[in-house]
Amino acid sequence: MTEALGGVPYTPRKVRPLGLLQIDDWRVKLHGLSATPSGDLDDAAHEGARKAAVEALPRPGIGGGRYGVGFVIAHRSTNAYSYVVGWWAYGCLLSTAAYSARFSEPAEIARCPARQAGCVWELAVIDHERRAWTRTMLGTKADGDVEGYLGAVLSGRV
Secondary structure, three states, rough: OOOOOOOOOOOOEEEEEEEEEEEOOOOEEEEEEEEEOOOOOOOOHHHHHHHHHHHHOOOOOOOOOOOEEEEEEEEEEEEEEEEEEEEEOOOOEEEEEEEEEOOOOOOOOOOOOOOOOOHHHHHHHHHHHHHHHHHHHHHOOOOOOOHHHHHHHOEEEE
């Protein structure tokens, strides 16, 4: 039997849509995720999410197999902020980049190791994004439904 080190007990966390970020030719859904009962994020967390997206998203957003759409998760966890940036390419491929920041400086981001995908709560949001992408972009319309994808938001507890 393997014992988890430093495990955090699972309790659902509040997730809600925080609008779209426009970064060059990218349109990116912003998800707020929080371990706090109120589910609120510091205002500076929005800036941290934007900085992460600006750094992570390849240019140009449209072309080279990319659609110019994706998502950012701004997560106020129990010990820090984390930001996961995801973008879609070549029909079915999701690329991600992860960042973190201290509570005292939520906009001062640092890139996480490339092998990190996200925590269990962030993976629930990523699963929502996968389902939204499959439903709106891999359906019967030849070019997909980008507006439908951008309108598919997640609100509640994960």
